[in-house]
Amino acid sequence: MIDKDLKRLARNAPPPLEDAKRQALDAALQAFDKAGPEKKRPAQGSAPVGRLSRIVTSIRSGLMNQRYMAGTALATLMILPAAAYMTWQIARDQPGFEPELLAPLETGRSAGPDMAMETPLPPAPQQEEMERADAAPPPMAAAPRPAQRALNPVGALQQGMQRNSITLQPGSEYGQANAQRHQDGMVRSPDYPVPQIEVGRDRVEAVASHGVKSVLEEPVSTFSADVDTSSYAMVRRALKQGVVPAPETVRVEELINYFPYDYPGPDTASMPFRATVTVTPTPWNANTKLLHIGVKGYEITPSERPAANLVFLLDVSGSMNEADKLPLLKSAFRLLVNTLDPDDTVSIVTYAGEAGTVLEPTPVSDKRTILDAMDTLRPGGSTAGAAGLSEAYRLAEKGFKEGGVNRVMLATDGDFNVGQSDDQSLTALIEDKRESGVFLSVFGFGQGNYNDQLMQAIAQNGNGIAAYIDTLAEAEKTLVQEASASLFPIASDVKFQIEFNPAVVAEYRQIGFETRALNREDFNNDLVDAGEIGSGHTVTAIYEITPVGSPAILTSDLRYGEERPATTELGDELAFLKIRAKTPGEAESQLTEIPVMPEAEAESFASAADDVRFSIAVAAFGQKLRNTGQVAAFGYDEIERIARESRGDDPFGYRSEFLQLVRLAEGLDR
Amino acid sequence: MEPKTRSDEEPADDTLAERASVGDREAFAMLVERHYAFIHRVAWKWCRDRSAAEDIAQNVCLRLGFAIRKWRNESAFRTWLYRITINAAHDHARFIAREMRKVEALAVHATALGEDMASYKPSHSDYVWDAVRTLPDKQRDAVLLVYGEELSHADAAAVMGCAESTVSYHLHTARKRLETLLRGSGEEQ
Numbered sequence: 001m002i003d004k005d006l007k008r009l010a011r012n013a014p015p016p017l018e019d020a021k022r023q024a025l026d027a028a029l030q031a032f033d034k035a036g037p038e039k040k041r042p043a044q045g046s047a048p049v050g051r052l053s054r055i056v057t058s059i060r061s062g063l064m065n066q067r068y069m070a071g072t073a074l075a076t077l078m079i080l081p082a083a084a085y086m087t088w089q090i091a092r093d094q095p096g097f098e099p100e101l102l103a104p105l106e107t108g109r110s111a112g113p114d115m116a117m118e119t120p121l122p123p124a125p126q127q128e129e130m131e132r133a134d135a136a137p138p139p140m141a142a143a144p145r146p147a148q149r150a151l152n153p154v155g156a157l158q159q160g161m162q163r164n165s166i167t168l169q170p171g172s173e174y175g176q177a178n179a180q181r182h183q184d185g186m187v188r189s190p191d192y193p194v195p196q197i198e199v200g201r202d203r204v205e206a207v208a209s210h211g212v213k214s215v216l217e218e219p220v221s222t223f224s225a226d227v228d229t230s231s232y233a234m235v236r237r238a239l240k241q242g243v244v245p246a247p248e249t250v251r252v253e254e255l256i257n258y259f260p261y262d263y264p265g266p267d268t269a270s271m272p273f274r275a276t277v278t279v280t281p282t283p284w285n286a287n288t289k290l291l292h293i294g295v296k297g298y299e300i301t302p303s304e305r306p307a308a309n310l311v312f313l314l315d316v317s318g319s320m321n322e323a324d325k326l327p328l329l330k331s332a333f334r335l336l337v338n339t340l341d342p343d344d345t346v347s348i349v350t351y352a353g354e355a356g357t358v359l360e361p362t363p364v365s366d367k368r369t370i371l372d373a374m375d376t377l378r379p380g381g382s383t384a385g386a387a388g389l390s391e392a393y394r395l396a397e398k399g400f401k402e403g404g405v406n407r408v409m410l411a412t413d414g415d416f417n418v419g420q421s422d423d424q425s426l427t428a429l430i431e432d433k434r435e436s437g438v439f440l441s442v443f444g445f446g447q448g449n450y451n452d453q454l455m456q457a458i459a460q461n462g463n464g465i466a467a468y469i470d471t472l473a474e475a476e477k478t479l480v481q482e483a484s485a486s487l488f489p490i491a492s493d494v495k496f497q498i499e500f501n502p503a504v505v506a507e508y509r510q511i512g513f514e515t516r517a518l519n520r521e522d523f524n525n526d527l528v529d530a531g532e533i534g535s536g537h538t539v540t541a542i543y544e545i546t547p548v549g550s551p552a553i554l555t556s557d558l559r560y561g562e563e564r565p566a567t568t569e570l571g572d573e574l575a576f577l578k579i580r581a582k583t584p585g586e587a588e589s590q591l592t593e594i595p596v597m598p599e600a601e602a603e604s605f606a607s608a609a610d611d612v613r614f615s616i617a618v619a620a621f622g623q624k625l626r627n628t629g630q631v632a633a634f635g636y637d638e639i640e641r642i643a644r645e646s647r648g649d650d651p652f653g654y655r656s657e658f659l660q661l662v663r664l665a666e667g668l669d670r
Numbered sequence: 671m672e673p674k675t676r677s678d679e680e681p682a683d684d685t686l687a688e689r690a691s692v693g694d695r696e697a698f699a700m701l702v703e704r705h706y707a708f709i710h711r712v713a714w715k716w717c718r719d720r721s722a723a724e725d726i727a728q729n730v731c732l733r734l735g736f737a738i739r740k741w742r743n744e745s746a747f748r749t750w751l752y753r754i755t756i757n758a759a760h761d762h763a764r765f766i767a768r769e770m771r772k773v774e775a776l777a778v779h780a781t782a783l784g785e786d787m788a789s790y791k792p793s794h795s796d797y798v799w800d801a802v803r804t805l806p807d808k809q810r811d812a813v814l815l816v817y818g819e820e821l822s823h824a825d826a827a828a829v830m831g832c833a834e835s836t837v838s839y840h841l842h843t844a845r846k847r848l849e850t851l852l853r854g855s856g857e858e859q
Contacts, residue, residue, distance in 0.1 A: 002845060002848060002849050002852060005798045005848070005852050006798070006813070006817040006848075007817070008796060008798045008799075009715065009798060009799070009802065009813065009814060009817045009818035010817060010818050010819070010820055012711060013710060013711045013714030013715065013723065013794075014714075014720065014794075015707070016706065016707060016710040016723075016724070016727065017724070020710075020724040020727070020728070021706050021710070021727075023728060024702075024706060024724075024727050024728040024730075024731040024732075025699070025702055025703060025706065025731065027728055027731050027732045027735070028698070028699075028702045028731035028732060028734050028735045029695070029698070029699060029702075029735065030735065031731075031732045031733075031734070031735025031736055032690075032695060032698050032734075032735035032736075032738065033695070033735075034735070035735055035736045035738075035739050208846065386771060519836070519839065521836075
């Protein structure tokens with residue numbers, strides 16, 4: 001069915017209008033002539049660049065004027081309010097908008113045509129550079145180029161933004177020229193389908209489970225170490241209301257990572273984390289094993305804690321006017337403020353109708369002012385999330401603490417931007433700010449409007465966590481007990497890659513982490529963003545592996561494929577785990593390698609550590625909620641038994657609560 | 671680079687491009703004339719909108735005037751042209767997205783405007799395109815190159831500047847997502 005649909009994409013365009021073609025050809029020739037008669041490259045230094053770009057704009061504006069003469073009446077109508085709004089923006093001195101506004105045209109176009117063109121051409125720019133140096137008459141001409149190229153990933157976007165600075169000049173020829181675009185660009189209605197599941201009115205992204213993979217075909221599995229936990233709170237809420245959550249919306253790894261585990265941690269900060277690997281029999285399948293990876297981050301003791309600069313971005317829109325939203329949010333942040341050091345600063349921005357600064361960066365020593373400001377918050381209005389976010393970033397940059405933790409903490413019921421549901425354009429902004437060292441965490445409140453997909457996307461792009469807060473107890477867990485973990489990253493862009501030894505392991509299946517999967521090649525690419533690990537944080541990943549010779553093997557060997565090696569030089573090593581992570585603020589990642597030896601194997605399931613067994617019980621529970629085939633025959637009573645036996649200390653009652661949820665699910669699942 | 675000798679009756683793209691790259695105006699004009707329909711077609715498929723396609727095509731022509739000077743004959747001319755055009759299409763899409771953001775903000779602040787603002791829809795959209803345009807750039811490019819332009823995975827990989835397996839991976843991911851999207855809306859059509 002989908003193939004038939006995709007055929008529609010091959011339908012041909014209506015033929016181009018002769019008129020448009022003629023003008024395009026004229027433009028091409030004019031550009032060609034301006035590029036100079038002799039073979040002279042545009043980027044031979046800064047001066048020619050400036051000259052060329054000015055020419056481009058002049059050609060462009062002339063032509064555009066011809067093309068868009070019609071429709072200018074309407075266009076002017078649109079331009080005026082736009083200009084007014086922009087002026088307001090300048091007045092507010094928002095750095096995010098400034099370059100777009102004030103950049104002179106010549107820089108806007110500088111190297112425009114060729115940079116934009118070359119961004120998706122990864123093949124060795126350096127090499128091309130050298131060849132050019134050989135071929136081009138003035139050899140030194142190529143010199144300034146490499147640096148410029150190096151900036152391309154960022155530059156391309158930047159450049160794209162600057163180019164459109166011309167839209168802001170009302171009444172000028174550029175303004176008119178682009179007025180048509182204003183109309184085109186107007187409020188694209190978000191009525192196209194997005195892959196989401198409606199749970200009540202909450203929007204949650206549906207994900208398919210990882211399948212079983214053959215080690216011969218795909219020996220390597222790569223994923224990012226995100227430690228969001230919001231799925232657990234949502235599952236809990238659903239079950240407590242007597243509803244089984246929609247299977248596709250349960251994220252097993254978030255359930256597993258909700259619980260604190262007491263894995264052995266590293267001793268010094270020079271080793272940011274330590275990984276413990278355990279192999280146990282699978283409780284739900286006698287013929288497979290579970291490979292359990294537990295990572296614990298280094299715990300920063302209070303004296304080493306870096307200074308924090310927190311900006312609370314609080315949603316006070318009308319939809320927040322419910323007991324489990326704004327009042328809960330206020331109490332939660334009060335709790336957090338009480339745990340901060342006197343030197344840390346806090347600012348508050350609200351958004352609803354319009355974004356407003358409630359509190360400029362204020363040191364925590366002045367706690368009274370902060371709490372008073374918090375108390376003045378009243379719900380009302382609809383949501384202007386994007387503007388609020390820009391304002392929050394501005395304050396974060398204003399109070400920026402070099403070497404400290406700079407973080408925007410967004411609390412919302414997820415109704416983030418009335419009228420705009422394009423998650424991608426919002427995340428682009430956040431990604432941009434992440435580079436400047438300001439991270440973003442998201443705390444979801446209430447039920448009904450919560451847009452889980454958007455919040456996940458935002459938090460992942462902002463190097464932060466997304467947590468869902470439904471009770472004050474949960475607020476305490478996320479904000480206070482884990483404050484140091486969520487606030488103080490000790491390793492960022494943490495990626496895992498595990499390679500299985502085909503001589504020992506025939507098949508594997510990763511449990512959860514569907515939305516965190518990375519491409520194999522992304523592992524060594526430091527430009528690819530991944531999750532971060534906070535102080536004292538734990539990350540747990542579990543694979544179900546099928547040993548060679550097990551009757552549980554699903555795929556038969558290929559007749560023409562590569563032969564399975566009987567043994568390798570590395571003997572009976574099961575797998576090889578590689579972890580890449582960056583020290584926060586560094587650009588280069590460090591590699592940790594851990595071979596998984598047969599000694600890691602527990603003799604029986606019961607002999608494995610409590611934490612390992614408990615996390616496996618949670619994994620089984622999550623998979624059952626997802627209707628995963630592998631655990632179909634494994635009952636809730638079994639899960640409850642494992643969890644009860646491995647409950648251990650449980651000072652905060654998290655694990656007891658889990659037992660309760662298992663019983664609830666069992667009762668509902670008939 | 672060694673000079674190429676070819677007959678002048680039906681000069682190949684590469685020959686023309688090379689001549690244009692050293693300043694042969696006639697060769698350049700011939701080249702652009704020959705490929706305008708192609709550029710327009712690709713632009714159209716990437717935006718499904720008549721006026722946007724014309725904008726993009728004109729932009730590509732403009733860029734070509736400069737870019738041709740740096741023609742290196744490292745890949746087929748078509749491949750190169752695909753890249754420039756797809757890039758221009760992306761730039762245009764980003765431009766639209768940015769304008770939308772501004773208008774959103776504007777709608778909030780300039781309350782005087784009040785009313786609903788006209789919504790924008792590409793002129794030749796259909797339910798498949800509605801789904802395809804929600805894909806991330808790379809996946810969308812892969813889908814459009816392979817299904818829209820009916821290129822082989824290898825050719826698409828050359829255009830995208832990545833490994834063939836990466837194209838297959840993008841397609842696989844995109845198909846999974848499209849299947850979800852189209853299951854709902856496709857039946858109504």
